[in-house]
Amino acid sequence: MMSTNRGSKARGAALAVVPLVLVAACSSGTGSAGGEDGxxxxxxxxxxxxxxxxxxxxxxxxxxxxxxxxxxxxxxxxxxxxxxxxxxxxxxxxxxxxxxxxxxxxxxxxxxxxxxxxxxxxxxxxxxxxxxxxxxxxxxxxxQSLIYYNKSAFEKAGLTKTPTTWDELEDGLAKLKQAGYTPMQTAGDFQTGLQLQQIYHPTLNQLHPKWQTAVSDEKLTVGEAYEPAFRMYKEWIGKGYIAKSDVGLSPSQADGNFIAGKVGLYTNGSWFAATLDQAEDLPFEVGVFSPPAADGKPYPGPQGAxxxxxxxxxxxxxxxxxxxxxxxxxxxxxxxxxxxxxxxxxxxxxxxxxxxxxxxxxxxxxxxAPELVAVGEGQGNVRLPVTGFNPKFTEVAQSLYTGAGPADAARTIDQWVDENR
Missing domain, CATH: 3.40.190.10 (Periplasmic binding protein-like II)
Structure with a gap:
């Protein structure tokens, strides 16, 4: 899935990796196209x-x-x-x-x-x-599947631990809103669909392991896999846990809102750590946790990566x-x-x-993490039967802001998959 190119400070200390023993050698070939010997x-x-x-x-x-x-x-x-x-x-x-x-x-x-x-x-x-x-x-x-949180916001909202279930997360969002924070920061552009995928990866892969392969084998549809997530997301928009205006923000503006201390929770990938590192003196302490697991399943769930x-x-x-x-x-x-x-x-x-x-x-x-799982269209042998999934998924996720219901979103993504197999 998404990879950004934001810098971070170099880390010191040696890695626990067996060093490579390099053998001095010269090229015996003539070099590849356009190259020179050696x-x-x-x-x-x-x-x-x-x-x-x-x-x-x-x-x-x-x-x-x-x-x-x-x-x-x-x-x-x-x-x-x-x-x-x-x-x-x-x-x-x-x-x-x-x-x-x-x-x-x-x-x-x-x-x-x-x-x-x-x-x-x-x-x-x-x-x-x-x-x-x-x-x-x-x-x-x-x-991919990380939720960054404002520890000061948690303290003000009376939250003493990070959620491990969806009910606990919903309760946390309600308390963060009551405490005067944006409960869950979202954004427009590619980030709308990416965030929804990121937060749902652990649950989805517990309910449907290698779900991309299941879709390719016609044992599952994307709509079936994601309709519960669409329903949850629509409810969050309706309750004000996600601001409707956030779909008009750029990802960098969303980053800025979290860094400024206005936000309780922010779903993002590991690359956001580099952005936080560059920000340096934040007005609060940042915590990170893995998204909730599926009901009745062990926590933490698989990590999208x-x-x-x-x-x-x-x-x-x-x-x-x-x-x-x-x-x-x-x-x-x-x-x-x-x-x-x-x-x-x-x-x-x-x-x-x-x-x-x-x-x-x-x-x-x-x-x-118990395992690392494929994200978006998938990778290697675990792949959807289509290309261009992530932009389409974002389009569908954004339609939930403008009146589409969860069932509508599920039908739309399934129709697109069927037409583009």
């Missing part, structure tokens, strides 16, 4: 905080130890997702590709990393398999072994991992790294 081309998404200098600093230890040169390239189009297929068609594809995942079209052009011993322990390795192949390996996860900083290797590059060595370094070397965990709200299960108070809470939620 040079590995890596295409990355360049952003304000993950700029050219960041990437060059990240790979320099690898270059020093192997004698190989890494050429960092930004996308030739709007994004890596757009550029990689275009470069494949033109015969100019890079050796290593960062930030995207394989699909049915690109998978035949990628190296299966499933037999690499170093790859098997990387985050969400099995969750992103396609069939029995493993084309993507990542540094960590971006945890996506692989963060994924890397893939282009098959048939001039130096495929060198490209694999580079990826191995990026996902297993302690210093490389530390740099990437500190860059963009990325977390790694059981990582031993210095963290802020908010980061530490998120790390505990990640470590305590």
């Amino acid at each position: 040079e590995i081309r890596m295409m990355v998404n360049l952003t304000d905080n993950l700029d050219q200098a960041y990437w060059e600093k990240l790979v320099k230890p690898f270059e020093d130890k192997t004698g190989l040169k890494v050429k960092i390239e930004g996308p030739t189009g709007k994004s890596v997702a757009e550029s990689f297929p275009q470069q494949l068609a033109a015969g100019t594809a890079p050796d290593v590709i960062q930030s995207i995942f394989p699909d049915d079209d690109t998978a035949p052009e990628l190296v299966d990393l499933g037999d690499e011993p170093w790859a098997k322990g990387t985050p969400m390795f099995d969750e992103y398999a396609l069939g029995d192949k493993h084309y993507a390996v990542g540094v960590g996860t971006q945890t 996506t692989m963060a900083n994924p890397y893939m290797v282009h098959k048939g590059t001039g130096d495929e072994d060198g490209a694999k060595q580079l990826v191995e370094f990026l996902v297993t070397d302690p210093v490389a991992i530390e740099a990437q965990l500190g860059s963009d709200g990325v977390f790694r299960k059981d990582a031993d790294v210095q963290q802020t108070a908010v980061d530490s809470q998120i790390q505990t939620i990640l470590d305590d």
Whole structure:
């Protein structure tokens, strides 16, 4: 699902990861398309905080130890997702590709990393398999299903613990409203649908494990899966727990409302921790908890998550072994991992790294999650039979603000799935 590119302070301390032993080597090939002998081309998404200098600093230890040169390239189009297929068609594809995942079209052009011993322990390795192949390996996860809360607001509202059931959450929202806070902060743009998915992930995956696959197999519809969430959301709007005007806010405005101390609860992903870190002196203490579990199910529930900083290797590059060595370094070397965990709200299960108070809470939620589950359209072998699900889901969620009922929303999303299978 959604990944943002907001910076955060680098964390210190060594990671509890077995270091990669790099073997000095020179490329024996002629280099990949457009490259030179001994040079590995890596295409990355360049952003304000993950700029050219960041990437060059990240790979320099690898270059020093192997004698190989890494050429960092930004996308030739709007994004890596757009550029990689275009470069494949033109015969100019890079050796290593960062930030995207394989699909049915690109998978035949990628190296299966499933037999690499170093790859098997990387985050969400099995969750992103396609069939029995493993084309993507990542540094960590971006945890999706988190609720940030204002501890001062909780105290003023008389709330002594975070909710673990939907009834407890509803009671908390009512008390926060009575105490004069916006009970649940929402926003427009992509965030409307994203937040509803995020808060419902644990319950949905307890009631319907691998629900995306069930929809693909026609054993479940998206409407059936989400109608209870639509009903709950509609009730929250009606009771004023969610402000109707919030659908007109940008996500950054919603962030600002929470940071200003006006809000009790705010559903967001792990990347929001970086925004809080940048805000520094907040007028309240921030807490984080996992959303409620389904009635009668254990708490916490499954945690919606996506692989963060994924890397893939282009098959048939001039130096495929060198490209694999580079990826191995990026996902297993302690210093490389530390740099990437500190860059963009990325977390790694059981990582031993210095963290802020908010980061530490998120790390505990990640470590305590019984499993990490696919979000949105899904990933790997757990996928919906459609593409473009997230924008459509947001459109449907926003219709609940303007008069549509839960059953209407369920019918609309099911009709769209049926038409776009």
